[in-house]
Amino acid sequence: VEQLVIEEEFDAAGVTRPQLGITAWNILTIIQYGTQDQLDRWVMPAMRRDVIWCQLFSEPDAGSDAAGIKTKGTRVDGGWLVNGQKVWTSGAHYAGMGFATVRTNPDVPKHEGITMMAIDMTAEGVEVRPLKMATGNSEFNEVFFNDVFVPDDDVVGPVDGGWTVARATLGNESVSIGGGTARTAVPQQKLVESFDADPARLDGGAARLGRHLADIQAIGLLNLRSAHRAVAGGEPGPEGAMTKLVLSEIGHESTAINTELAGPDSVYLAGAGQMSGFMVLTHRGMSIAGGTSEIKRNQIGERILGLPRDPLIK
Ligand SMILES: Cc1cc2nc3c(=O)[nH]c(=O)nc-3n(C[C@H](O)[C@H](O)[C@H](O)COP(=O)(O)OP(=O)(O)OC[C@H]3O[C@@H](n4cnc5c(N)ncnc54)[C@H](O)[C@@H]3O)c2cc1C
Known part of the structure; x- marks a missing residue:
């Protein structure tokens, strides 16, 4: 718990720590x-x-x-x-x-x-x-x-006997990617500032932006659960599949909102629309890297909801 508090305080103070990826x-x-x-x-x-x-x-x-x-x-x-x-x-x-x-x-x-x-x-x-x-x-x-x-x-x-080790790596990867909201989504403050500058540009308006910001808070809470498990020395849990899936979807929505707010500038990889232009070209890959969204849904179905295993998997 102490470690989690330290992490939150670092974030609140804007202290950036080395990202080892x-x-x-x-x-x-x-x-x-x-x-x-x-x-x-x-x-x-x-x-x-x-x-x-x-x-x-x-x-x-x-x-x-x-x-x-x-x-x-x-x-x-x-x-x-x-x-x-x-x-x-x-x-x-x-x-x-x-x-x-x-x-x-x-x-x-x-x-x-x-x-x-x-x-x-x-x-x-x-x-x-x-x-x-x-x-x-x-x-x-x-x-x-x-x-x-x-x-x-x-x-x-x-x-x-390496499959157990490989699976642990993939589990740790999901938890790490899912925990990376701050790095993969557009900074929340930037979205709010862009929206305030020209609210009419965003289809769905303040309600859509508000829902998106609430989703970011929700994934933060899910990540606290993973972090708590990691701090307690446990193996990566199935919630890593959820956070990785949700993180990709949040990032897609973040990209879509940012692109609408940036308007035509988004087609350039430089200037005012640089970030949205870059994210349009790269962010879809987040639904593939670290296990595709379909595979994550399978894992959630099987390991969390207790549904039968995918019959095609041998
Ligand atoms: C940005 C990025 C970075 C990456 N970095 C690395 C890296 O550093 N190291 C590394 O090893 N790999 C890396 N990858 C590869 C990534 O892990 C694979 O692309 C991913 O696991 C999917 O494999 P595939 O591309 O062979 O697609 P496939 O497995 O061939 O899947 C094709 C499609 O079929 C669907 N599908 C497959 N099986 C099922 C199933 N059982 N049920 C339902 N749908 C299914 C998939 O969801 C997908 O839509 C990276 C990928 C990206 C996009």
Whole structure:
């Protein structure tokens, strides 16, 4: 509770803290599942932002079905040789380390043959190819592994038992993304100021803006519950699926409101409409990154509402 109060006071005082992004939830998982030697080597450099981590999960044929990966690890003396391809890897072009799902046993059900490995992104055989986005920037990448050697010391969790670790990473990711209202939605004060400057521009008027601001408060309360669980040392709970889903939708509405208020300036990526123009091009991706909205709805249905499992999932 003390930690939550400190966080709120920092926010109220406008103190910005370092945002570790993807590094944060990958390192959190490593703290939960890594050896003492791994913690000694990786945690402090990550916290100081000396080493940025990327998340090497998605592949051309394994996105929502994250256990369907084909990148494979072959046993060699002292470690593994990794071969395969990842895609949509955010920040791989500046990351020093990557946390990867690797298939180490193809002869067992897919969830049972996965091992989590920390991969040195500067190692021989790692090739990173940036992908260009609609904004013209490159935020994510294709990553190819050609006989990349990963020592046994860099395997996180049990060999062939990595799915539990991967799921924890995805859970921590949902909680982190869902907790990021302040960073992904347009600042509330900016929306109010833009509205006050020209209320007639917003379809739905003050009632719509008010509903949106109330939604932001509501997700803040949901996040308090997740944060309370994390502070108490618990695993990420199913509410992470809710906050991640709701956060994406709030961000879409934030983008829509901001775009209406910015008017025609929104078509430019510079000037008065810069933020809305940029968000129009990027924010839809938030319904995909970190688990799509359809998958989050499945998780909410199954884990919170107790509905039957998706019959198509094998
Ligand atoms: C901005 C951004 C950043 C990303 N960064 C990373 C990263 O750093 N590391 C990483 O590993 N990945 C990253 N990703 C990839 C992301 O995790 C995947 O795109 C996501 O998991 C979906 O996988 P997919 O693209 O293969 O789509 P698919 O899984 O092929 O899904 C296609 C469509 O089918 C729907 N669908 C699939 N299965 C079901 C089902 N069972 N029930 C209902 N609907 C279903 C999906 O909702 C979607 O609409 C990023 C993606 C984005 C957009």
